[in-house]
Amino acid sequence: AGCGGDDAGSGGGDDKLVMGFAQVGAESGWRTANTKSIQDSAAKAGIELKFFDAQGKQENQIKAIRNFITQRVDVIAFSPVVESGWGPVLKEAKDANIPVILTDRAVDTPDTTLYKTFIGSDFVLEGKKAGEWLVKEYEGKPDTVNIVELQGTPGAAPANDRKEGFGDVIKADPKFKVIASQTGQFTRTDGKEVMEAFLKAHPDIDVLYAHNDDMGLGAIEAIEAAGKKPGTDIKIITVDAVKDGMTALSQGKINFIVECSPLLGPQLMDLAKKVHAGETIETRVLTEETTFNQEQATAALPTRQY
Ligand code: GYE
Numbered sequence: 171a172g173c174g175g176d177d178a179g180s181g182g183g184d185d186k187l188v189m190g191f192a193q194v195g196a197e198s199g200w201r202t203a204n205t206k207s208i209q210d211s212a213a214k215a216g217i218e219l220k221f222f223d224a225q226g227k228q229e230n231q232i233k234a235i236r237n238f239i240t241q242r243v244d245v246i247a248f249s250p251v252v253e254s255g256w257g258p259v260l261k262e263a264k265d266a267n268i269p270v271i272l273t274d275r276a277v278d279t280p281d282t283t284l285y286k287t288f289i290g291s292d293f294v295l296e297g298k299k300a301g302e303w304l305v306k307e308y309e310g311k312p313d314t315v316n317i318v319e320l321q322g323t324p325g326a327a328p329a330n331d332r333k334e335g336f337g338d339v340i341k342a343d344p345k346f347k348v349i350a351s352q353t354g355q356f357t358r359t360d361g362k363e364v365m366e367a368f369l370k371a372h373p374d375i376d377v378l379y380a381h382n383d384d385m386g387l388g389a390i391e392a393i394e395a396a397g398k399k400p401g402t403d404i405k406i407i408t409v410d411a412v413k414d415g416m417t418a419l420s421q422g423k424i425n426f427i428v429e430c431s432p433l434l435g436p437q438l439m440d441l442a443k444k445v446h447a448g449e450t451i452e453t454r455v456l457t458e459e460t461t462f463n464q465e466q467a468t469a470a471l472p473t474r475q476y
Pocket residue numbers: 197198199200201274275328356381382383384409410430
């Protein structure tokens with residue numbers, strides 16, 4: 171890594187780019203697919219990857235980034251657990267002249283010179299797509315629609331933005347009522363637990379909006395255990411479109427999924443190489459995504475990569 175003679179004696183004389191990557195954790199099927207994409211594409215691109223799993227904790231990620239700075243990696247990439255609190259450590263990386271690439275999730279620091287680019291989805295748009303499906307589904311039906319919401323990790327960009335986008339669309343019609351909204355931490359276990367509590371407190375739930383497939387899948391277990399039919403008695407909208415989610419959608423247990431692609435690895439490696447070579451890159455790289463209803467899920471499943 172690096173330039174100049176600091177690789178002398180390393181044997182092959184190759185100057186491999188070294189990337190430090192601080193991952194959120196392993197909370198969901200999405201995350202597992204994302205980690206695999208990053209590891210596979212680093213290997214393919216000939217990039218040496220120092221991979222760190224922060225187990226859902228911002229403090230762990232900050233420590234990992236400081237370690238990467240001390241080790242003088244060529245590029246630091248990470249998916250910030252939450253949006254706030256990154257100013258100081260990003261400043262340290264900048265002062266050390268190590269470029270930072272944000273992947274998947276955004277930070278809220280106003281100083282955008284602290285990172286080179288942000289690659290990932292538009293989570294507000296995902297929330298809007300979920301809301302738009304719901305508005306269509308209940309078009310011409312005047313009755314109140316009781317909605318419960320399972321939010322992602324508190325403070326995480328996809329949790330904040332998916333809530334916002336959805337809320338913005340459904341607020342246009344007062345018949346849509348969010349009667350309960352709580353975090354399910356993006357995990358199946360919490361999704362199930364919180365849904366159990368929702369079901370006990372509210373006998374009249376029409377719709378569940380879950381910020382990811384895993385929480386939706388956990389909630390399905392709770393709904394079935396309560397003697398109700400997921401997808402029929404309670405309509406379910408989720409985000410991600412991982413294989414397990416798509417399977418449930420094609421079985422009629424979920425009604426609509428907004429896709430969020432975890433396959434960010436190839437683009438990340440490409441951008442890292444460009445940044446390292448001193449090329450200017452776009453400061454925002456958006457992921458291309460679609461949505462799935464039940465028929466579309468059935469058609470897409472056989473070739474689904476994750
Ligand atoms: O939707 C969820 C994961 O940051 C986009 O994190 C990602 C989200 C994804 O835990 O399943």
